[in-house]
Amino acid sequence: MSNLIKLNGHTASVAEDEWLLVSLPASEAEERKQAGKVVLFKLTGENTVTNKQIANTVIPTTGKVIVPLSVFIARKAVLQARISKGEIGVWLSTHEVLEHLIKSQPDLNGLPMMAIHVERFADGRIFSLGTLLRTRYGYQNELRAFGDVLRDQLYFLKRSGFTSFQIRADRSAEDALASLNDFSVPYQGAVDEPQPVFQRYNRAV
Amino acid sequence: MYKYDEIDQTIVDERVAQYRDQTRRFLAGELTEDEFRPLRLQNGLYIQRYAPMLRIAVPYGMLSSKQLHKLGDIASKYDKGYGHFSTRQNLQLNWPTVEDSPDILAELATVEMHAIQTSGNCIRNITTDQFAGVAPDEIIDPRAIAEILRQWSTFHPEFALLPRKFKIAVSGTKHDRAVVQAHDIGMEFYTDAQGKMAIRVWVGGGLGRTPILGSVIREHLEWQHALTYCEAIIRVYNLHGRRDNIYKARVKILVKALGIDEFKKQVEAEWAHLKGAPNTITETELTRVSQHFETMPYETLPRHDAGFDTTLVSNPAFAAWVKRCVHPHKMAGYRAVTLSLKPHGKAPGDASSKQMWAVADLAEQYSFAELRVSHEQNLILADVKLADLFALWEKARANGLATPNIGLLTDIICCPGGDFCSLANAKSIPIAEAIQMQFDNLDYLHDIGDIEINISGCMNGCGHHSVGHIGILGVDKDSSEWYQVSIGGKQGNDASLGTVIGPSFAAEEMPRVIQKLIDVYIAERMPEEHFIDTVRRLGIAPFKANVYTKEGAAA
The missing domain is CATH 3.30.413.10 (Sulfite Reductase Hemoprotein, domain 1)
Incomplete structure (x- = not known):
């Protein structure tokens, strides 16, 4: 049973998934930690993925696959024919840098699928990444959230430009559908409705 | 003040429905505590030391009489009959239940109120000057x-x-x-x-x-x-x-x-x-x-009111209150009034339901049915006629709201501290109360003059201790409660952060410590010089020396 919600215009439904997600193999390198927690190196620009991991990533030879950003960048030449056929999507973690993707793939609409992995549902970077992909880089195709995706964040994800949601496996996607419509009138402009309320309505005093 | 239209009302109503369902799912075990936490926090609900705490938003500190009346009702119906006004101009209830919280939000929505984003990792309540719109020094409202x-x-x-x-x-x-x-x-x-x-x-x-x-x-x-x-x-x-x-x-x-x-x-x-x-x-x-914040329908009044001037001379208690609790107003014949929530020996910022109802009525009668909450944790009636001040004072006094200590040593900013808050290292309210009792002499307080004491029960700093002229911070040392003292902090255009004077103190030492700091100020001050300016002129050394001098050693 699929646990994927897809938006089609204003209607959402649980849909079958035609994409296969490709993960990186586990890292052998020791994770750098600070105060017991994994440090994300975005500020210093250090890579979190090793060349060995990239080389060892197994990509199925047929069908539609979503590959990690680092693998996409490093192995793009080999994947080129399949990219042209629309069989390759790309996924990013929330700490990864969009500019790296743009440098490798200036026309994002050459990709039929982009996905962002959110490790903890409380990591709100996913909302800025979605917003930037849609508004700054003009990405128009499917944008998917996966990982720790729970119903109470769906409304924000939708407003930030996401159009499909892989609900965490232990939760019901059917139940989650309702939360996409928690609010009927947003105040501020965002991706799904760029105009703020004061531009959409004539609000009398 | 701002009045909701259908859109604003729809948004708060939909929020109540959303939160009611989230709470239902949590209580039914469909949401884990970790998953529910950010949801309830963004509706102002903390799980505290003894009970949950609900923080209700008071956007930029503005309230109508109707809203304050409702807050009094809610505190009486769902809590123990009182609430705590916070340094973020919000109102906190200390004893609601998780199960009741959706109903409380539904009641708030009937008076255009909510608890949206009063906590959690999001944009919080916007705060401002409690005298916005009436202050003579205001450039822009x-x-x-x-x-x-x-x-x-x-x-x-x-x-x-x-x-x-x-x-x-x-x-x-x-x-x-x-x-x-x-x-x-x-x-x-x-x-x-x-x-x-x-x-x-x-x-x-x-x-x-x-x-x-x-x-x-x-x-x-x-x-x-x-x-x-x-x-x-x-x-x-x-x-x-x-x-x-x-x-x-x-x-x-x-x-x-x-x-x-x-x-x-x-x-x-x-x-x-x-x-x-x-x-x-x-x-x-x-x-x-x-247009929602347009000037009130003020009357054209003379600058002076004969009755007010006479009472001021004949009634020293009233005069003392006017000196501390009545503030200038941009309109002739009007004043802004601070109702003190800092009576000596009571938790700073606390108001009973009865007091909330009384203030709601006073605002209705004397101040266009509106009031404000200050970040110093007092309530303000912003538009009172000079001629009404005496009647207002008598009624405020009858309700314990007229302590003439605004800006004085006992007008202490204080977080709820270890009596309520699970983050706190130490209690803060009993320290405030003990200091208030040590200085429970109005003539002496007026002589000490303008000074701000801010107390936080932990380094999260809800009591703004780091910008207090005297800042008191609760710290945990070997699982017991100690208090670190700093001086020289200040809010305002020339803001500064205080400097810690030295090792921390036990709770029972605190009134004496404050006394010793004040003694140095009284001895060293120049004419018209406030405590903070004496500290800035002399540095912390003389204060430190006096506080840490052993009792009985050379004076």
């Missing part, structure tokens, strides 16, 4: 922009889960009373050389564990861009702020790590894309919202 910011920040999808809390303050006066430098973003409104409303934008201030005063990121921002510029700042923060350590997650840490110049460069680069976007504020919207 910031409340319309504050309301526009409130609407924009409500469920802003991109900023729904920031690395940490995010506080915005706005101010439009010559003398800052909104502590803009101690906020994540501070917006200081002024009139520019072209005669247009402009904003000086501060960023990266904050109290808490690492108190830092903000830096100016932009000297001149046209008001139309208030929202998009905030979006640029918060986007840079959302993407780059630390999420691995909650003590280093505020924007102030990012600003410090990058340096204000680099941070500004990134923000300006972001803003280049956002400038002129649809969230740019229009003239029409500013006009629409401003």
Whole structure:
């Protein structure tokens, strides 16, 4: 049973998934930690993925696959024919840098699928990444959230430009559908409705 | 004040429904505590030491009589008959139940109130000067922009889960009373050389564990861009702020790590894309919202009132109250009045339901049915006629709301502390009460004059201890409660952070410590010099010496 919600215009439904997600193999390198927690190196620009991991990533030879950003960048030449056929999507973690993707793939609409992995549902970077992909880089195709995706964040994800949601496996996607419509009138402009309320309505005093 | 239209009402009603279902799922075991936490926090519900605490939003501190009356009802029906006004101009209930919290929100929605984003890692309640709109030194009334910011920040999808809390303050006066430098973003409104409303934008201030005063990121921002510029700042923060350590997650840490110049460069680069976007504020919207804050229907009154002048001379108790609790007003014949929530020996900022009802009635009778909450945790009636002051005083006094101590030593800013809060290292309310009792002599208090004592029960700093003239911070030493004392902090345009005087003290020593600090001031002060200025002139050394002198040693 699929646990994927897809938006089609204003209607959402649980849909079958035609994409296969490709993960990186586990890292052998020791994770750098600070105060017991994994440090994300975005500020210093250090890579979190090793060349060995990239080389060892197994990509199925047929069908539609979503590959990690680092693998996409490093192995793009080999994947080129399949990219042209629309069989390759790309996924990013929330700490990864969009500019790296743009440098490798200036026309994002050459990709039929982009996905962002959110490790903890409380990591709100996913909302800025979605917003930037849609508004700054003009990405128009499917944008998917996966990982720790729970119903109470769906409304924000939708407003930030996401159009499909892989609900965490232990939760019901059917139940989650309702939360996409928690609010009927947003105040501020965002991706799904760029105009703020004061531009959409004539609000009398 | 701002009145909801159908859209505003729909949003709070839908919020109640959403939260009711979230609470139902939590109680049914469908949501884990970890998953429910950010949801309940963004509705103001904390799970506290003894019971949950519900923080109700009072946007930029404005309340109507009807709303305060309802708050009194709610405190009586769902709590133990009192509430606590906080330094964020909000109201906290200390004893509600999780099960009741959706019903409380539903009751709030009937009077255009809510608890949206009063906690959690999101944009919090916008705060401002409690005298906005009536202060003689006001250049621009910031409340319309504050309301526009409130609407924009409500469920802003991109900023729904920031690395940490995010506080915005706005101010439009010559003398800052909104502590803009101690906020994540501070917006200081002024009139520019072209005669247009402009904003000086501060960023990266904050109290808490690492108190830092903000830096100016932009000297001149046209008001139309208030929202998009905030979006640029918060986007840079959302993407780059630390999420691995909650003590280093505020924007102030990012600003410090990058340096204000680099941070500004990134923000300006972001803003280049956002400038002129649809969230740019229009003239029409500013006009629409401003109409809600239009000048009250004031009467034309003479500057003086004979009856008031006579009573002032004949009644010293009334005169003492007027001296401390009555403030100038831009309109002739009117005054703003602070109703003190700091009676000696009571928890600072607490008000009983009965007092809330009484203040609601007083506001209705004497001040156009509106009032404000100050970040010093008092209630303000902003528009009282001179001729009504005596009658108001008598009624306020009968309700324990007329302690003439505003701005004096016993007008202590104090967080709920270890009596209620599960974050606290130490109790703060009993310290405040003990200090108030030590100085329970009005003549002496008036002689000491203007001074601010701020108490926080932990380094999160809800009691703003780092900007107190005397700051008291509860610390945990070997599992017992100790208090670290700093002096020389100050809020306002010339804000500064206090300096710790030395090793911490046990609770029972605190009244004596404060006494010794005051003794140095009394001995050393120049004519008309306030405590803070004496500290700034002399430095901490003489104060430190007196406090740490052994009893009985050479004087």
